[in-house]
Amino acid sequence: MTSYFSGPRDGPSPASSPLSPPSQRSSALSNRLTSVLSASYADSDIRDALETLSIRGIHNTAETRRQLRLDVQKEVVDCNGEIVRDFGKVAEQLKRIGSVITSLNQTCNEMRKHIDIAKQETTPVLEEATALIQSKKDTETKQQLLDAFSKHFMVPEEELMVLTSAEEPVSDRFFDVLARVKQVHNDCELLLGGENQRLGLEIMEMTKRHLNAAYQKLYKWIQKEFQSLNLEDPRISSSIRRALRVLAERPSLFHSCLDFFAEARDYVLSDAFHYALTDAMASANGAGTSDRTVKPIEFSAHDPLRYIGDMLAWVHSTTVSEREALEALFVADGDELARGIQAGLTSEPWARINEEDEMMAFNGHKALSDLVNRDLTGVSRSLRQRVELVIQGHDDPITCYKVINLLSFYRATFSKLVGPNTQLVDLMQNLETFTLKHFEALMGEQVTSLSSDQLALAPPPDLSPPEFLLDALENLVSLMKTYEGSVGPDEPSDTDADNSFTPVMRAAFDPFLNLARSSSEELDDPTAQIIYRTNILLAAQATLSPFNFASVTHMARLSSAISALRTNLLDIQHDFLLENSGLEVLLAALEPFSKSTKDHEDTSPENSEKGAQSKPQLTDLTSLPAFQPEALVRSSQQLDDFLPSALMDATDHLKRLQSASLIQSVTEDAVEAFCRDFEFVEGMIIAADEARGMTQVTLGTGASIISGRSGRSSRKTKPDGKDGEEDDESGDQWSLRSLFPRTTGEIRVLLS
Numbered sequence: 001m002t003s004y005f006s007g008p009r010d011g012p013s014p015a016s017s018p019l020s021p022p023s024q025r026s027s028a029l030s031n032r033l034t035s036v037l038s039a040s041y042a043d044s045d046i047r048d049a050l051e052t053l054s055i056r057g058i059h060n061t062a063e064t065r066r067q068l069r070l071d072v073q074k075e076v077v078d079c080n081g082e083i084v085r086d087f088g089k090v091a092e093q094l095k096r097i098g099s100v101i102t103s104l105n106q107t108c109n110e111m112r113k114h115i116d117i118a119k120q121e122t123t124p125v126l127e128e129a130t131a132l133i134q135s136k137k138d139t140e141t142k143q144q145l146l147d148a149f150s151k152h153f154m155v156p157e158e159e160l161m162v163l164t165s166a167e168e169p170v171s172d173r174f175f176d177v178l179a180r181v182k183q184v185h186n187d188c189e190l191l192l193g194g195e196n197q198r199l200g201l202e203i204m205e206m207t208k209r210h211l212n213a214a215y216q217k218l219y220k221w222i223q224k225e226f227q228s229l230n231l232e233d234p235r236i237s238s239s240i241r242r243a244l245r246v247l248a249e250r251p252s253l254f255h256s257c258l259d260f261f262a263e264a265r266d267y268v269l270s271d272a273f274h275y276a277l278t279d280a281m282a283s284a285n286g287a288g289t290s291d292r293t294v295k296p297i298e299f300s301a302h303d304p305l306r307y308i309g310d311m312l313a314w315v316h317s318t319t320v321s322e323r324e325a326l327e328a329l330f331v332a333d334g335d336e337l338a339r340g341i342q343a344g345l346t347s348e349p350w351a352r353i354n355e356e357d358e359m360m361a362f363n364g365h366k367a368l369s370d371l372v373n374r375d376l377t378g379v380s381r382s383l384r385q386r387v388e389l390v391i392q393g394h395d396d397p398i399t400c401y402k403v404i405n406l407l408s409f410y411r412a413t414f415s416k417l418v419g420p421n422t423q424l425v426d427l428m429q430n431l432e433t434f435t436l437k438h439f440e441a442l443m444g445e446q447v448t449s450l451s452s453d454q455l456a457l458a459p460p461p462d463l464s465p466p467e468f469l470l471d472a473l474e475n476l477v478s479l480m481k482t483y484e485g486s487v488g489p490d491e492p493s494d495t496d497a498d499n500s501f502t503p504v505m506r507a508a509f510d511p512f513l514n515l516a517r518s519s520s521e522e523l524d525d526p527t528a529q530i531i532y533r534t535n536i537l538l539a540a541q542a543t544l545s546p547f548n549f550a551s552v553t554h555m556a557r558l559s560s561a562i563s564a565l566r567t568n569l570l571d572i573q574h575d576f577l578l579e580n581s582g583l584e585v586l587l588a589a590l591e592p593f594s595k596s597t598k599d600h601e602d603t604s605p606e607n608s609e610k611g612a613q614s615k616p617q618l619t620d621l622t623s624l625p626a627f628q629p630e631a632l633v634r635s636s637q638q639l640d641d642f643l644p645s646a647l648m649d650a651t652d653h654l655k656r657l658q659s660a661s662l663i664q665s666v667t668e669d670a671v672e673a674f675c676r677d678f679e680f681v682e683g684m685i686i687a688a689d690e691a692r693g694m695t696q697v698t699l700g701t702g703a704s705i706i707s708g709r710s711g712r713s714s715r716k717t718k719p720d721g722k723d724g725e726e727d728d729e730s731g732d733q734w735s736l737r738s739l740f741p742r743t744t745g746e747i748r749v750l751l752s
Helices: 022-038 044-056 062-153 157-164 172-192 198-227 238-247 251-278 304-332 334-347 364-375 377-392 397-418 423-451 467-487 502-508 510-522 526-544 548-581 583-589 591-601 605-614 618-623 629-653 660-691 744-751
Strands: 695-700 703-707 713-717 723-725
Touching: 062 172, 157 172, 157 198, 172 198, 172 238, 198 238, 198 251, 238 251, 251 304, 251 364, 251 377, 304 364, 304 377, 304 397, 364 377, 364 397, 364 423, 377 397, 377 423, 397 423, 397 467, 423 502, 423 510, 467 502, 467 510, 467 526, 467 548, 502 510, 502 548, 510 526, 526 548, 548 583, 548 629, 548 660, 583 591, 583 629, 583 660, 618 660, 629 660, 629 744, 660 744
Parallel strands: none
Antiparallel strands: 695 703, 703 713, 713 723
């Protein structure tokens, strides 16, 4: 390495030789300077050299620079000598170590020989120890498996006593042990999957015996608890609810237990119903505590409606209480019962009633309704007997119909409470049908009794509706009001052609109306018959019209019958006007002319030829007896006498009709028909005069001059109709119009 203080180790540099020329010295110096200047002071060698110089504390002087090389070389030599001496010591130590290693190798060889001998001697012992250790491990593993198996699959004897012994109570411990035994029974299926199935079969057989004994114990315990169960407390104890949920896994025992419960409750509720009827027990569900402030239901037996209502109210209250008491079991625990029954159907396939039971899910609401109905079987039987006995002994139709409405109300109530297809709903329906039949029988007896009473059937002198019909209509109004009140404002009204009130109408209205109609045949006067029948129908119509549910089935027939009778009344009133006015005689005489006019309107060839042969001529009108002067004058006088009081007489003719509006309407239509008839007669008279060539000149106050075709005077007619002067040449030339001077306009004015 090139140094600033020393040159090459071989000898002095040529640049420093005194024999070198000056140019070489300057060149060497420059090279040295260049080398120094180009050296990097960051070089580690230079840095170490400088640090060494700094440590030595050497001052940069000429003497120091001359001695530095020698001093350094001397130090190097000294260092090398020390290293050689140190390596000599190391060599001596290595020799000693080599001897020691040689000694150790000999010792190891000897020990290896001894070990080989010992190994040969201990190998059988080690093999035996290893086998023993492995056997110990296997035994410990088997012991652990046995302990785990015994702990899981074996139930201690004391726990089995809790499960099967009748002396041990059914407590939480019983259910815990039962759950464990069921788990063991289910887990035995894993044992059956192995090669040796005997152990699994034996354990399953043992657990099955224990489970059957446990379920039998639970079944008997529940029956015992049901005997002392008080349903007045709306909450069933949690132990019974839990026991029933567990027992549901045995459907046969579960249903048998429910049957026992239903029989027990049936007896209790029947006894409670008997006490409520006779001994006034305060509790509606047979609590057994007397309340002397409450009268027995039998005290109101004289009033069928109240008696039946009290019994139905008791049954309804009992049903509600019974449902509330059992609702926690079948509704709140319905899912658990369903799972238990489904598991039971799987384990007891013979417990299925039919093939569909496997697919059908348990319905808690339906099971609740069925059990409540079964609990009330005895009460329903007793209720039916008493209601039928009371209805059979009662003969008031209105009360019977009120009972029908009461039964209908409770039928709808029970349908919402326990379901539509239940025993209570069927009972209400049967009682309702029975009461309706008795109601119809009572109505039939009344009709039969009236049919044999001629005095009651005799029409009144004023032709008003008979008394028995008015009584029947009054009873019908009571029935309709009862029905209207039972339907309620929020329920839809029965307006169909046949509604629930139609059977009542057929029993309480139609027979009496038909009987009243038939009684009109006792009247000899046809006019009186029609008026009598009209009054009957008007009374019936007025009774039904306020009630849509009743009138919708009968109003159309009544309206049609009244319309037909109105037509008859119109004919009667028309005939009365024609007869009393004298116009009837003239119309009868003009009937051939009226027929010829109708035939003339028919333009068929046969009618035209026939009409030409038989058609009367207007000139022949004066040859008719009714149109002779004396007869025509009488008719005119009769008409004049009739007109002043015609409306009063016509109204009085129908005065027994009990409808002023109908009388006015019929009379107005009859007057209109009379005016049309008079207009026809007037037209025929004018046409006949024109056909005879007669003209009329009015002289005033009824006198007129009649002129013939030649224009000369024929005669002079006086107001009294007598001829004042006759024409010698034509004595038959007299005017019909002069003898019958009234006009249609005058008639309409006088009759308006």
